[in-house]
Amino acid sequence: MSVVGHIGTAVGPHETPPPPPRKGRRLLPYLLLLPGGLWLTIFFAVPAVQLAATSLYDPSGSLQQGYAMTWEFGNYADALSAYWPHFLRSLLYAGIATLLCLLLGYPLAYAIAQKANRFKNLMLVCVIAPFFTSFLVRTLAWKTILSDNGWLVGVLRDIGILGSDGRLLATSAAVVLGLTYNFLPFMVLPLYASLDRLDGRLLEAANDLYASPARAFAKVTLPLSMPGVVAGTLLTFIPAAGDYINAELLGTPNQYMIGNVIDSAFLVRLDYPQAAALSFLLMAIILAMVFVYVKRSGTDEVL
Amino acid sequence: MKLGRWLSDHWVMGVGVLVLAYLFLPIAVVVGLSFNEPSSRLSYDFNKFTLDNWTNPCGPGDMCDAVVRSVQIGFIATVAATVLGTLMAFALVRHRFRGRAATNLLIFLPMATPEVVMGSSLLALFVAGGVPLGFWTVVIAHVMFCVSFVVVTVKARLSGFDSRLEEAAMDLYADEFHTFRKVTLPLVFPGIVAAALLAFSLSFDDFIITNFNSGTTVTFPMYVWGAAQRGIPPQVNVIGTAMFLIALLLVLGTSVRRRRAA
Amino acid sequence: MSKGDLRLVNLTKRFGVFTAVDDISLTIPQGGFFALLGASGCGKTTTLRMVAGLEEPTSGKVLLGGKDISRLRPYKRPVNTVFQSYALFPHLDVFENVAFGLRRRGIGDIRSQVERMLALVQLEGFGKRRPAQLSGGQQQRVALARALINHPQVLLLDEPLGALDLKLRRQMQIELKRIQTEVGLTFVHVTHDQEEAMTMADTVAVMNAGRIEQLGAPAEIYEFPSTPFVANFLGQSNLLAGEVAGRSGDEVLISAYGSRFSVPAGRCRVVDGNVYLGVRPEKLHLAPNTDSVPSGHQWVTGVISDSSYVGVSTQYLVRTPWGTEVSAFSSNAGVHAQVPRGAHVVAYWRPDHAFLLSRQAGAGDATQPLLETVP
Ligand SMILES: Nc1ncnc2c1ncn2[C@@H]1O[C@H](COP(=O)(O)OP(=O)(O)O)[C@@H](O)[C@H]1O
Numbered sequence: 001m002s003v004v005g006h007i008g009t010a011v012g013p014h015e016t017p018p019p020p021p022r023k024g025r026r027l028l029p030y031l032l033l034l035p036g037g038l039w040l041t042i043f044f045a046v047p048a049v050q051l052a053a054t055s056l057y058d059p060s061g062s063l064q065q066g067y068a069m070t071w072e073f074g075n076y077a078d079a080l081s082a083y084w085p086h087f088l089r090s091l092l093y094a095g096i097a098t099l100l101c102l103l104l105g106y107p108l109a110y111a112i113a114q115k116a117n118r119f120k121n122l123m124l125v126c127v128i129a130p131f132f133t134s135f136l137v138r139t140l141a142w143k144t145i146l147s148d149n150g151w152l153v154g155v156l157r158d159i160g161i162l163g164s165d166g167r168l169l170a171t172s173a174a175v176v177l178g179l180t181y182n183f184l185p186f187m188v189l190p191l192y193a194s195l196d197r198l199d200g201r202l203l204e205a206a207n208d209l210y211a212s213p214a215r216a217f218a219k220v221t222l223p224l225s226m227p228g229v230v231a232g233t234l235l236t237f238i239p240a241a242g243d244y245i246n247a248e249l250l251g252t253p254n255q256y257m258i259g260n261v262i263d264s265a266f267l268v269r270l271d272y273p274q275a276a277a278l279s280f281l282l283m284a285i286i287l288a289m290v291f292v293y294v295k296r297s298g299t300d301e302v303l
Numbered sequence: 304m305k306l307g308r309w310l311s312d313h314w315v316m317g318v319g320v321l322v323l324a325y326l327f328l329p330i331a332v333v334v335g336l337s338f339n340e341p342s343s344r345l346s347y348d349f350n351k352f353t354l355d356n357w358t359n360p361c362g363p364g365d366m367c368d369a370v371v372r373s374v375q376i377g378f379i380a381t382v383a384a385t386v387l388g389t390l391m392a393f394a395l396v397r398h399r400f401r402g403r404a405a406t407n408l409l410i411f412l413p414m415a416t417p418e419v420v421m422g423s424s425l426l427a428l429f430v431a432g433g434v435p436l437g438f439w440t441v442v443i444a445h446v447m448f449c450v451s452f453v454v455v456t457v458k459a460r461l462s463g464f465d466s467r468l469e470e471a472a473m474d475l476y477a478d479e480f481h482t483f484r485k486v487t488l489p490l491v492f493p494g495i496v497a498a499a500l501l502a503f504s505l506s507f508d509d510f511i512i513t514n515f516n517s518g519t520t521v522t523f524p525m526y527v528w529g530a531a532q533r534g535i536p537p538q539v540n541v542i543g544t545a546m547f548l549i550a551l552l553l554v555l556g557t558s559v560r561r562r563r564a565a
Numbered sequence: 566m567s568k569g570d571l572r573l574v575n576l577t578k579r580f581g582v583f584t585a586v587d588d589i590s591l592t593i594p595q596g597g598f599f600a601l602l603g604a605s606g607c608g609k610t611t612t613l614r615m616v617a618g619l620e621e622p623t624s625g626k627v628l629l630g631g632k633d634i635s636r637l638r639p640y641k642r643p644v645n646t647v648f649q650s651y652a653l654f655p656h657l658d659v660f661e662n663v664a665f666g667l668r669r670r671g672i673g674d675i676r677s678q679v680e681r682m683l684a685l686v687q688l689e690g691f692g693k694r695r696p697a698q699l700s701g702g703q704q705q706r707v708a709l710a711r712a713l714i715n716h717p718q719v720l721l722l723d724e725p726l727g728a729l730d731l732k733l734r735r736q737m738q739i740e741l742k743r744i745q746t747e748v749g750l751t752f753v754h755v756t757h758d759q760e761e762a763m764t765m766a767d768t769v770a771v772m773n774a775g776r777i778e779q780l781g782a783p784a785e786i787y788e789f790p791s792t793p794f795v796a797n798f799l800g801q802s803n804l805l806a807g808e809v810a811g812r813s814g815d816e817v818l819i820s821a822y823g824s825r826f827s828v829p830a831g832r833c834r835v836v837d838g839n840v841y842l843g844v845r846p847e848k849l850h851l852a853p854n855t856d857s858v859p860s861g862h863q864w865v866t867g868v869i870s871d872s873s874y875v876g877v878s879t880q881y882l883v884r885t886p887w888g889t890e891v892s893a894f895s896s897n898a899g900v901h902a903q904v905p906r907g908a909h910v911v912a913y914w915r916p917d918h919a920f921l922l923s924r925q926a927g928a929g930d931a932t933q934p935l936l937e938t939v940p
């Protein structure tokens with residue numbers, strides 16, 4: 001097994017119950033958890049709670065004068081009424097991108113896991129390697145590919161798919177394409193992990209029993225790869241919904257997602273209570289969706 | 304008939320290769336542009352072939368400093384996150400204890416939280432605590448979001464671990480320490496390496512969280528972002544290509560070595 | 566009791582409310598080949614694991630040479646195990662697998678010892694291979710060498726031959742026995758294969774649901790089982806349900822289905838109440854009518870309901886007048902002609918070949934039903 005293979009199995013939810021503890025070792029798990037747990041508590045949980053508090057501050061304060069805690073639930077109403085189109089757009093773009101990732105990623109993961117044989121490792125490396133050319137550099141490359149005087153637009157104009165002044169860059173399609181592209185590996189790896197575990201003989205047996213490959217797929221492959229599908233969609237949807245780079249580089253303000261709004265509220269407008277309210281809303285919406293989705297799909301182990 | 308059969312056997316692979324091509328399209332552009340002499344600062348079109356960018360990769364002012372800084376941050380964050388995450392994974396897979404569900408949640412939540420939210424809330428913490436932003440705040444942030452991925456990766460390797468091997472070691476006079484040292488660690492090591500690799504790539508590539516917590520410190524993604532407003536120097540593509548090649552060699556190298564060893 | 570005896574004293578293991586090993590007490594003499602025989606799930610592995618120190622007893626003790634080792638960590642016990650699935654270290658080659666115990670104990674001269682051990686298990690030249698590059702039989706021998714090289718006082722073998730095909734299994738049985746005689750260690754061999762237990766061991770313990778049902782030399786257990794379970798787990802038995810009707814001198818009288826039978830008192834596990842009268846199928850002979858039954862024998866009548874020819878012998882099922890079936894093996898030595906199905910026959914036996922076991926009230930005949938080939 002290669003190193004890559006292990007990254008592949010990373011997200012596969014698969015846990016055997018731990019053996020019962022031996023006497024005198026009851027403290028050990030807590031010692032092992034302590035450093036990482038503290039780190040996550042201090043630098044993730046505490047800020048999240050503080051974020052929730054900030055979101056309820058009086059918005060008329062400022063960083064210099066300080067903020068007063070006034071339990072300003074109005075911040076949420078204001079944030080929603082001003083930016084609901086951005087929320088909707090984020091969820092929509094991320095949803096479409098996730099679906100596209102699933103449609104593209106499933107055949108690729110299946111091909112690697114079940115068909116690639118000795119090219120398996122090479123293909124896995126090909127999925128992971130793009131990570132290393134920076135995210136931004138790749139997105140800028142898409143900007144080149146999609147640019148108005150690039151070959152792609154030229155070809156599409158020539159064959160009439162785009163009008164003579166039709167564009168790819170600065171459209172919603174470009175943003176969704178960028179999101180799909182950037183998060184595709186996060187879909188492929190967990191899918192690969194669950195498809196790789198699939199026993200080839202199981203498929204043969206299914207082909208034998210169900211005769212049609214389509215039915216065998218629906219009855220055996222798909223159900224058995226559900227943990228991978230769930231993990232993959234989560235790992236794709238979550239970062240995509242919060243992303244703002246793709247909208248910034250490949251879109252226009254008309255394509256801005258909630259990430260762009262939060263970013264500018266924090267770093268440009270310096271409106272902390274509103275930025276916090278927006279952040280917390282986004283987190284709450286995503287977590288709510290995640291929990292519903294995970295419960296629905298019956299793969300709680302991912303948590 | 305024959306063609307139909309061939310198609311039905313190979314269409315999945317065909318689609319898979321097409322998807323890989325999609326993954327590689329922008330990388331091809333990056334590689335191409337690394338040999339480009341742009342006509343103007345803001346032009347991203349291929350103009351003229353040149354090797355100048357490769358012979359002079361550190362041409363544009365602070366770019367190489369940013370790359371070095373990114374590697375340093377990536378290295379420190381990887382080591383720390385790998386150690387912390389591996390310990391947690393061992394606790395979760397090997398021990399039964401109270402608070403397991405809460406721990407799992409604490410590990411899962413960072414993966415389920417958008418980067419803007421993590422970046423901004425951490426910024427608020429640093430500001431409130433009067434911590435000056437810079438190199439170390441970036442490291443802290445990177446360790447935070449890498450730990451969860453390390454835990455998940457190592458956990459996957461550990462839960463497939465045959466605990467009878469450890470029992471066999473103990474049966475053969477290895478005490479707890481030597482059992483860990485001679486049997487557990489060597490067998491879990493590939494999972495730890497994979498986790499470290501993942502952590503490094505996540506750290507090296509991160510822009511959003513870094514952007515919130517870096518102050519005036521410039522990492523490579525931050526440099527690219529800044530340059531994107533003014534016009535990207537073609538050397539950025541050299542770095543992109545080089546990193547890609549290094550990663551490819553590294554991963555292929557380890558997998559070939561492992562195969563040899565196996 | 567000699568110095569190196571292994572003794573289990575009231576050994577019990579519970580997993581939650583489930584009792585896997587239930588109050589086992591036994592002594593295994595030093596240098597013996599002891600087989601623990603029982604169906605899958607009866608607690609054999611758990612018993613071994615408690616001896617090895619991999620499982621803590623819920624109660625009871627493990628004594629080795631009079632010393633209580635129940636609470637010692639596994640690496641402190643002079644006991645080694647050949648695991649059910651071998652558990653070879655996949656990241657180490659054969660040499661390092663075998664050398665593992667020596668290295669941990671800091672013993673010198675590893676190379677020559679390992680090489681001698683590999684020769685003993687006939688794996689010379691395999692030192693550089695990884696476990697994954699070995700066949701099942703070879704892996705099994707590495708596991709054996711890895712344990713034996715430490716000269717433990719007791720070697721525990723947990724179904725080491727379970728994964729092998731029949732031929733290799735027979736070969737390894739002989740080899741194991743040879744090695745045991747050669748090195749003179751105490752072997753505790755767990756198996757669910759009754760033939761394996763009988764051919765290899767000096768002493769067999771038959772386990773059922775966490776308890777030892779019977780312990781003794783193989784022939785002793787086979788000839789005079791102590792419970793219906795043992796009678797049918799080790800080989801097969803015809804068990805006729807009856808009640809003790811009295812006693813006549815040295816004979817216990819039994820009435821069953823309106824007939825009278827007798828069994829010598831020395832072959833009775835019980836002498837009153839509900840009983841099973843047991844006869845092994847090979848001890849049942851067939852005659853065409855009661856007149857041809859030799860004197861001194863006892864018999865039941867019946868009709869041949871099924872027969873199967875298995876080469877060395879023919880197995881017959883005889884349906885008795887009360888509706889149950891008994892089975893009889895008849896050797897194909899050429900003395901008897903084949904008896905056709907539907908023929909009326911008399912099945913007879915010598916009373917001193919029969920045995921008497923306790924029976925729960927209400928339990929009916931317990932003959933192993935069909936004509937299975939004996940494994
Ligand atoms: N760690 C455990 N937890 C719960 N039950 C166990 C455990 N180990 C064994 N058992 C149960 O104890 C019984 C005996 O198991 P085992 O000793 O492995 O049987 P055998 O080796 O005779 O097949 C089985 O029913 C098994 O399910």
Ligand SMILES: [Mg+2]
Nearest residue numbers: 606609610649
């Ligand atoms: Mg067992």
